[in-house]
Amino acid sequence: MIYKHQRIVFWVMVGCIVLMATLLFLERQRGRERILSLATQMPLDAPAASTEPVTLDLANDSDGSIHAEQRQMALPVEMNARVRALLDQLIAEYSLPGSTHPLQQGSAVSEVFLLPLPVVGYTANTSAPARVDGESPASTPVAGASPGTAAVNPGGELAVIDLRSTFVNQHPSGVEVESLTLLSFVGTLHANVPQIEQVRFLVDGQPRETLAGHADLLRTYPSRETATVVTAGGAQ
Amino acid sequence: MQAPAPSTPLAAPVYGPLNRNVIVLDAAHGGVDSGSRIGDSTLEKDVTLALAFRLRSLLTARGLTVVMTRESDAAQKPGPPPAGGSALTLDDRAGVANHARAAACLLLHATGAGEGVHLYSSELDPVPAEAAVLPWLTAQAAWVTQSEQLQARLGAAIRRADAPLVSSRASVRPVDSLTCPAVVVELAPESDDRNSITDGDYQQRVAEALAGALIFFVRQVQPPLLLPGDHAAGTAVQP
Numbered sequence: 001m002i003y004k005h006q007r008i009v010f011w012v013m014v015g016c017i018v019l020m021a022t023l024l025f026l027e028r029q030r031g032r033e034r035i036l037s038l039a040t041q042m043p044l045d046a047p048a049a050s051t052e053p054v055t056l057d058l059a060n061d062s063d064g065s066i067h068a069e070q071r072q073m074a075l076p077v078e079m080n081a082r083v084r085a086l087l088d089q090l091i092a093e094y095s096l097p098g099s100t101h102p103l104q105q106g107s108a109v110s111e112v113f114l115l116p117l118p119v120v121g122y123t124a125n126t127s128a129p130a131r132v133d134g135e136s137p138a139s140t141p142v143a144g145a146s147p148g149t150a151a152v153n154p155g156g157e158l159a160v161i162d163l164r165s166t167f168v169n170q171h172p173s174g175v176e177v178e179s180l181t182l183l184s185f186v187g188t189l190h191a192n193v194p195q196i197e198q199v200r201f202l203v204d205g206q207p208r209e210t211l212a213g214h215a216d217l218l219r220t221y222p223s224r225e226t227a228t229v230v231t232a233g234g235a236q
Numbered sequence: 237m238q239a240p241a242p243s244t245p246l247a248a249p250v251y252g253p254l255n256r257n258v259i260v261l262d263a264a265h266g267g268v269d270s271g272s273r274i275g276d277s278t279l280e281k282d283v284t285l286a287l288a289f290r291l292r293s294l295l296t297a298r299g300l301t302v303v304m305t306r307e308s309d310a311a312q313k314p315g316p317p318p319a320g321g322s323a324l325t326l327d328d329r330a331g332v333a334n335h336a337r338a339a340a341c342l343l344l345h346a347t348g349a350g351e352g353v354h355l356y357s358s359e360l361d362p363v364p365a366e367a368a369v370l371p372w373l374t375a376q377a378a379w380v381t382q383s384e385q386l387q388a389r390l391g392a393a394i395r396r397a398d399a400p401l402v403s404s405r406a407s408v409r410p411v412d413s414l415t416c417p418a419v420v421v422e423l424a425p426e427s428d429d430r431n432s433i434t435d436g437d438y439q440q441r442v443a444e445a446l447a448g449a450l451i452f453f454v455r456q457v458q459p460p461l462l463l464p465g466d467h468a469a470g471t472a473v474q475p
Contacts, residue, residue: 061349064350064402064404172349173271173272173273173347174272174345174347174348174349174422175345175354175406175408175420175422176349176350176354176402176404176422177347177349179406179407179408182407209409210326210409213264213265213269213271213272213280214345214408214409215406215408215409216407216408216409216412218373218409219373219374219412221407
């Protein structure tokens, strides 16, 4: 004999099962529609990236010069990726057999950050009343203390290039060879990304004194033309 | 009619202190930092120390006081532990040089690339006068003109010694933090043979040329003007 309360519990459980099945079905339908709507926005083919002329400042160890050479490259639109692609192309050129400035093959740049100038810091606002919790007074944003941190033109940016330690640790040591690498980076950025006015370097996200014992990695390099020779090169 | 304003006497230019008989020699690298490898068995740190010793002998023989940042393989801080005896950082080396208020500072390096002697001065843009407090990373800016004069003097002496010369500007740590006429002297092999960099005659010839130029330079170098109201000596401050 089945008691009444057992029948009630049974039918309540059946009702819950039906309700959950309905919810699952509806959620599945909704998720499917969302994926389909995203899929319709995706291009079926990769966008046809048109190549554009870029200028690479290529170093030459034999005479300590830097040659500006034209190449055709497909560059990303996004600015950070664009800077990174330019520097990766430089390293790829240097790792080719017969390079005039031989460097190890591999990716040199971990990240690129573009910061608007002037670089703003914060200072304690001593005129502001102390907070009720007794902590320090409010801070106010200020431009960097050095006049060199101001933008020369509106929209000027500081490029912070985070180098990989694998690249830095394998870099040849010497005043000239290290300086040429940095000037090559700076000159290439100046030629192709004019809004970059200053360049700084990090290694694995940390400041480092030198590239390989000589060239200064702590200073801010003004973006400038570094090439001493301009050559029209072949298409890439 | 307004009376003419009384003329105020022009303030005499004030220069910072400079020890004309003091030269700082920084033999780069040392200890675990061996610098670049030149040839099979030659390390940069050994070549820079050998050249520094040769220069010191020549300069002290001519009555100058030489301050060296290291006199043995490892550059160590003076004084008792824990600070004393620890490795000298690049900033420490700049501190030693700035404390001496030397008439010239030579940062000695060596390389297997190229030939002869490479001279580099700071890439900083020069400023006309020295402030009492200077940013650590750009303290050299007030001394760039003097550094270029020293570079020209050393370059002329190297040419007279028939050694190949490369003269340029570069940012080499810690030259931008120095408050003295400062030049990076990078010794390269005399010829295609990389081992020629350890040749005693070659090193002596280069050292004699450098010493002769330094003797002449310290007599005529003029320190930068101090900014009005900043009559304390320029002090570079680390961030």
